[in-house]
Amino acid sequence: MNNLFIRREITSGVLRKVIDLRILLGVGLLAYFSSILYFGYFVGNYRSFWYYVLGVDAHYFLFFDLDGIAAGCESIREGFDPFLLNPNDTICRKLNYPRVWHLLSYTGFSRRDTFYAGIVLALIFFFTCFSYFEKIPPKEWPRFCLYFVALFSSNVMFLVERGNNDIIIFGLLVVAISFRNKPWLFHSLILLSSILKLYPIVACASGLKKDIRNNLPVIITVLAFLLYIAFTWADLALVSSATPRSTWLSYGMNVLWEVVSQNVPLSFIFFTQKILPFILVILLLITAFFYAFSSDRNLKGLANTKYGCGFLIGAMVYCSTFVIGNNFDYRLSFLILVIPQLYDWAKEEKGIGLCTLSIFSVLLLLWNNALFNYFRFIGFENILFFVEEIISWILFYALLLSMFKWMISEFSLKDYFGKAGSLQGEFKN
Numbered sequence: 001m002n003n004l005f006i007r008r009e010i011t012s013g014v015l016r017k018v019i020d021l022r023i024l025l026g027v028g029l030l031a032y033f034s035s036i037l038y039f040g041y042f043v044g045n046y047r048s049f050w051y052y053v054l055g056v057d058a059h060y061f062l063f064f065d066l067d068g069i070a071a072g073c074e075s076i077r078e079g080f081d082p083f084l085l086n087p088n089d090t091i092c093r094k095l096n097y098p099r100v101w102h103l104l105s106y107t108g109f110s111r112r113d114t115f116y117a118g119i120v121l122a123l124i125f126f127f128t129c130f131s132y133f134e135k136i137p138p139k140e141w142p143r144f145c146l147y148f149v150a151l152f153s154s155n156v157m158f159l160v161e162r163g164n165n166d167i168i169i170f171g172l173l174v175v176a177i178s179f180r181n182k183p184w185l186f187h188s189l190i191l192l193s194s195i196l197k198l199y200p201i202v203a204c205a206s207g208l209k210k211d212i213r214n215n216l217p218v219i220i221t222v223l224a225f226l227l228y229i230a231f232t233w234a235d236l237a238l239v240s241s242a243t244p245r246s247t248w249l250s251y252g253m254n255v256l257w258e259v260v261s262q263n264v265p266l267s268f269i270f271f272t273q274k275i276l277p278f279i280l281v282i283l284l285l286i287t288a289f290f291y292a293f294s295s296d297r298n299l300k301g302l303a304n305t306k307y308g309c310g311f312l313i314g315a316m317v318y319c320s321t322f323v324i325g326n327n328f329d330y331r332l333s334f335l336i337l338v339i340p341q342l343y344d345w346a347k348e349e350k351g352i353g354l355c356t357l358s359i360f361s362v363l364l365l366l367w368n369n370a371l372f373n374y375f376r377f378i379g380f381e382n383i384l385f386f387v388e389e390i391i392s393w394i395l396f397y398a399l400l401l402s403m404f405k406w407m408i409s410e411f412s413l414k415d416y417f418g419k420a421g422s423l424q425g426e427f428k429n
Contacts, residue, residue, distance in 0.1 A: 020137070021144040029126060029151075035049075039053075045081045051085075055154035055372075055373045056158050057369055063117070063162065066114055066118050067165030068089065073104050075088045076105040078212055082102070083267040085096060097165065098236065118374065122163075124168070130176070132306075132336075133147055134340075153366035154368070155329045155366050155368070156330075162209075166333070169197050170333065171189070176313075177310050179304060183217040184217050187217040188205060191216050199223075201222070203317065207302050211386070247326070248329060252322050253281055254325040257277050284400060286399055288400040292401050292408055293413070297409075298409045301410075302410070311336055311340075312406065314334050315338070315399040315400075318338075319400055319403070322396050332365050338362065344410065368388045
């Protein structure tokens with residue numbers, strides 16, 4: 001009888017049991033966290049081990065982001081509004097998540113529960129990753145290596161170590177992908193995740209169809225989200241003001257230019273921080289669209305496959321949050337969703353093509369904090385920073401290009417413009 005990690009295959013007329021290489025990922029995770037437990041708690045300081053050896057910017061308090069939510073729940077029960085004052089937090093951080101998270105205060109959730117809740121979040125994250133990755137037979141060892149390098153990266157572990165609620169968003173989106181052929185359920189899960197964290201609403205675009213009559217779930221989801229924004233606008237303004245924006249441990253279109261502006265004359269600061277990145281984004285959007293329009297590659301039906309839908313959602317989350325400006329690097333974990341489809345495309349390429357370069361870009365971004373720590377000791381951290389930022393822009397363009405190719409194929413835009421051109425010619429004649 002087959003189980004989760006063993007399946008039967010017929011090879012050369014012989015029935016064989018094939019071991020799923022995901023079991024090695026599980027063993028690796030056990031070894032990873034066992035080493036943290038041993039070296040961090042029994043030999044030295046866990047934060048130093050994570051930071052200097054594994055490249056994860058661990059905080060002095062484990063599951064620090066989750067602890068902020070727990071402190072907010074305690075403050076609510078004491079009569080405070082954590083949007084304005086959160087005295088139970090270790091450093092008095094104002095809670096910077098939508099008010100729906102305040103409902104946890106009615107469950108009795110407190111800082112005493114942070115450790116156990118953080119463990120549960122970590123298990124949820126890795127379980128959803130394993131469920132997203134389909135079975136990996138030994139002959140697919142390059143795919144296994146990619147998953148291994150991505151899953152053990154410093155930014156993925158950064159997400160887990162902080163216990164950030166992006167883990168819940170990640171899990172909801174992976175569950176939504178499994179219901180991609182059930183539009184109402186698919187978009188309901190996207191709406192739920194958007195209510196919790198706003199940015200996942202962009203994933204609705206992956207459910208768009210050519211026939212306008214089939215877009216009712218998308219339209220209702222977007223309208224419901226806009227109503228939610230309208231009714232909670234005052235709270236969301238407080239959330240925005242309380243959200244830290246930094247160039248450290250962050251990605252986004254503003255990061256590079258904010259650093260550059262520190263070394264240019266004062267009169268050019270506004271231009272380099274605000275106008276220049278906006279202009280570059282517009283240029284990349286236009287260039288990617290026209291290049292995709294000239295491509296002959298047909299990606300129609302991409303959203304109907306598991307990895308195709310995951311790719312679109314992961315690409316949409318990265319590109320939209322990149323344009324927002326500054327995001328902490330743990331959100332790069334959503335790039336895990338694009339790796340399987342990029343790998344399938346890369347196998348079709350002759351030599352090193354755009355998909356192969358995109359995979360290397362994803363892995364470099366996922367490991368950027370660890371590499372920064374290692375390069376710092378030899379004095380090349382500034383060079384690495386600029387390389388990393390340039391790669392983040394290149395990946396932004398590459399993912400835009402793929403999404404535009406899908407849109408052009410899915411909605412037959414070439415046929416539409418072709419018909420429009422022929423009608424225009426007939427009209428002139």
